[in-house]
Amino acid sequence: xxxxxxxxxxxALGHESRLAIFRLLVEAGPGGVNAGAIGEQLGMAPATxxxxxxxxxxxxxxxxxxxSRFIHYSADFAAMDELIAYLTRNCCQGxxxxxxxxxxxxxxxxxxxxxTSGERE
Amino acid sequence: xxxxxxxxxxxALGHESRLAIFRLLVEAGPGGVNAGAIGEQLGMAPATxxxxxxxxxxxxxxxxxxxSRFIHYSADFAAMDELIAYLTRNCCQGxxxxxxxxxxxxxxxxxxxxxTSGERE
DNA sequence: TCCATGTTTCGAATAATATCGAAATATTGC
DNA sequence: GCAATATTTCGATATTATTCGAAACATGGA
Numbered sequence: 001x002x003x004x005x006x007x008x009x010x011x012a013l014g015h016e017s018r019l020a021i022f023r024l025l026v027e028a029g030p031g032g033v034n035a036g037a038i039g040e041q042l043g044m045a046p047a048t049x050x051x052x053x054x055x056x057x058x059x060x061x062x063x064x065x066x067x068s069r070f071i072h073y074s075a076d077f078a079a080m081d082e083l084i085a086y087l088t089r090n091c092c093q094g095x096x097x098x099x100x101x102x103x104x105x106x107x108x109x110x111x112x113x114x115x116t117s118g119e120r121e
Numbered sequence: 122x123x124x125x126x127x128x129x130x131x132x133a134l135g136h137e138s139r140l141a142i143f144r145l146l147v148e149a150g151p152g153g154v155n156a157g158a159i160g161e162q163l164g165m166a167p168a169t170x171x172x173x174x175x176x177x178x179x180x181x182x183x184x185x186x187x188x189s190r191f192i193h194y195s196a197d198f199a200a201m202d203e204l205i206a207y208l209t210r211n212c213c214q215g216x217x218x219x220x221x222x223x224x225x226x227x228x229x230x231x232x233x234x235x236x237t238s239g240e241r242e
Numbered sequence: 243t244c245c246a247t248g249t250t251t252c253g254a255a256t257a258a259t260a261t262c263g264a265a266a267t268a269t270t271g272c
Numbered sequence: 273g274c275a276a277t278a279t280t281t282c283g284a285t286a287t288t289a290t291t292c293g294a295a296a297c298a299t300g301g302a
Binding site for chain 4: 252258265
């Protein structure tokens with residue numbers, strides 16, 4: 001994933017309402033939730049909700065599938081993975097990181113839990 | 122971490138220039154880089170760079186430490202961890218996720234690599 | 243066909259953010 | 273103290289995002 005699309009996805013999540021929508025869908029799991037139910041739970045006006053759903057879908061973080069009158073939205077977990085991988089990629093120059101935070105029992109020397117640099121094969 | 126501060130951090134990363142700065146600091150590791158070097162590598166005007174550095178620092182994603190005339194900025198890896206943990210928290214209702222993407226050799230049934238739900242203890 | 247329901251599009255007001263030149267601040271070496 | 277360097281603050285402008293009422297667009301059932 002390039003910086004531009006990663007930034008677009010992060011920007012999409014960088015809004016309280018959209019983050020709430022995304023989190024709701026992540027917690028809901030692959031089954032998804034229809035638009036009306038999302039709006040009801042988050043107390044959003046239909047037009048506002050639609051605007052944010054379209055934004056999240058445009059950047060690939062969620063998908064909408066029409067089922068009769070309803071549209072089921074669900075999180076795109078692969079996209080979330082890509083985004084997280086992008087953030088931590090080549091951390092600390094790809095070498096085993098210097099320890100800056102205590103991680104668990106001290107057997108782990110990575111700078112951060114999410115950091116993948118210098119991983120044992 | 123609450124939704125508001127997570128959204129603020131994601132919004133901070135949701136800008137091409139700031140994401141480039143943050144990624145540069147993540148790759149640089151705990152040692153950090155001074156402001157001038159960042160601006161030189163990314164081709165940013167001093168005022169613009171300062172604006173973005175201040176933004177990232179305000180939301181806690183980076184830290185700046187003054188060393189003589191220079192200010193060494195470094196990524197806050199703990200903050201990055203928190204943010205990633207927030208995104209994946211209680212995924213799929215906290216139950217073992219349904220598999221929606223193939224993960225490695227198929228022994229993993231999580232919906233996504235980053236998902237922590239239903240983890241074995 | 244007609245109505246109710248679920249969702250999106252349009253439009254327009256409001257608000258927030260990004261950019262960067264120029265000036266200001268801080269530090270160091272001479 | 274003065275000049276050079278590193279960085280920030282100020283100020284003004286341009287651009288983009290957010291909100292939501294009202295209208296439009298499907299779909300399904302009577």
